[in-house]
Amino acid sequence: MTRYIHRFTQEEILKVIKAYLLDGLSHRKIQSKILGLPAPDNGGGFIAMEILHYYNITGDKKGILETEDINYLIKNSTGIYVNILKKLKAYLQEDDECEKAIKGLTIKGIVNTEITIETKQRVGQNKLRDYILNIYDHKCALCDIDKDDLLICSHIVPWRIDEKKRLNPKNAICLCALHDKLFDKGYFSLDENYEIKLGLRADEKISRLLKDKNFKEPIENLPDKQLLKIHFNSYCK
Ligand SMILES: [Zn+2]
Numbered sequence: 001m002t003r004y005i006h007r008f009t010q011e012e013i014l015k016v017i018k019a020y021l022l023d024g025l026s027h028r029k030i031q032s033k034i035l036g037l038p039a040p041d042n043g044g045g046f047i048a049m050e051i052l053h054y055y056n057i058t059g060d061k062k063g064i065l066e067t068e069d070i071n072y073l074i075k076n077s078t079g080i081y082v083n084i085l086k087k088l089k090a091y092l093q094e095d096d097e098c099e100k101a102i103k104g105l106t107i108k109g110i111v112n113t114e115i116t117i118e119t120k121q122r123v124g125q126n127k128l129r130d131y132i133l134n135i136y137d138h139k140c141a142l143c144d145i146d147k148d149d150l151l152i153c154s155h156i157v158p159w160r161i162d163e164k165k166r167l168n169p170k171n172a173i174c175l176c177a178l179h180d181k182l183f184d185k186g187y188f189s190l191d192e193n194y195e196i197k198l199g200l201r202a203d204e205k206i207s208r209l210l211k212d213k214n215f216k217e218p219i220e221n222l223p224d225k226q227l228l229k230i231h232f233n234s235y236c237k
Contacts, residue, residue, distance in 0.1 A: 004047045005054050008035070011126075014091045016051050017084055022092075024063025027052070055084040098124040101167050102131055124167050129153040135218035136174030142196075142213040145176035152180040156227040157234075170224040182206065186235030190215055190228050199236030 005013075015034050019025045027045030031037050039045050052058070056079060064073070070092070074085045101124065132153040139146045154175040175183060182188055186199045187206050194215040198207055 004050050008051065010087075011091075013051055013084075014088055016048055017055065017057065017088050018092065020048075020052055020057060020062060021088070022063070022065040024066060054080075056081040057084075095127070098127045098167065102127055102169060125153075128167055128169065128172060131169060132172045132174050132218075135169070135220055136216070137219070139174070139216065140176035140179055141173050141216050141218070142179045142210075143176060150176050152177060154180040154183055156223060156231045158184075168224075169221040171227050173223050174218070178209070182209065183231075184235075186231075189232035189236045190223065191232075192225050192228075194223070197232060197236070199232075201236075 008016075012035065016030055019030045019034050020027075025033070027048040028039040028041075029045075030048040031039035031045045035048060037047060039048075070085060070089050074082055074089065077085065133148065133151055138148060138151065140151060145151065152175055154173050156171050156173065173183070185201070187202045188199055188210055189197050191197045194217070196210050196213055196215070198210065202210070
């Protein structure tokens with residue numbers, strides 16, 4: 001009965017629960033879109049179904065949160081279903097706050113220091129990644145790589161250095177795994193015209209990898225030039 005449930009993280013499970021209770025998606029859609037697993041026409045979606053059934057979530061609850069209030073459901077339900085509803089409530093609040101934080105940053109272009117990072121870090125990280133991939137049209141800013149699983153929301157000033165810049169979309173660039181690594185290790189940075197500026201450690205082989213690469217601008221929130229300067233001075237010299 002519970003062959004698959006333990007393979008998934010808490011967050012994946014909550015995404016599945018949300019997709020079913022709030023967005024009213026089918027088992028198959030959830031399996032392919034949320035879990036990234038194949039879901040053939042025939043019998044596809046049973047892994048998603050298993051997760052839902054584990055929490056006593058059956059067909060009658062599909063899309064229930066579109067009409068019912070989550071607090072009402074928590075009050076009037078029992079067992080393992082209530083536990084997951086409570087977790088979902090907390091998750092939706094985090095999700096919402098992170099989205100507001102990113103949007104707030106987008107509008108104001110400044111860092112909201114009120115954001116308490118620790119609990120929202122993971123959710124915020126994913127939200128920011130989604131946002132960054134979208135504004136870069138799901139492509140590496142330097143090359144043609146366009147596979148989501150090879151793309152990284154690369155931070156200009158690393159998270160560990162400056163907590164306040166964690167959710168700032170101007171502190172991030174969408175790069176493929178290779179270009180992210182080269183950027184992260186200081187083999188290159190971008191100058192004030194968003195042109196590639198090689199770091200001291202870049203030898204001939206590395207420069208060949210970066211030759212003729214032009215930065216493709218996102219539709220909004222261009223990387224912060226001040227942060228790029230910090231990046232160059234801290235990692236490329
Ligand atoms: Zn690339």
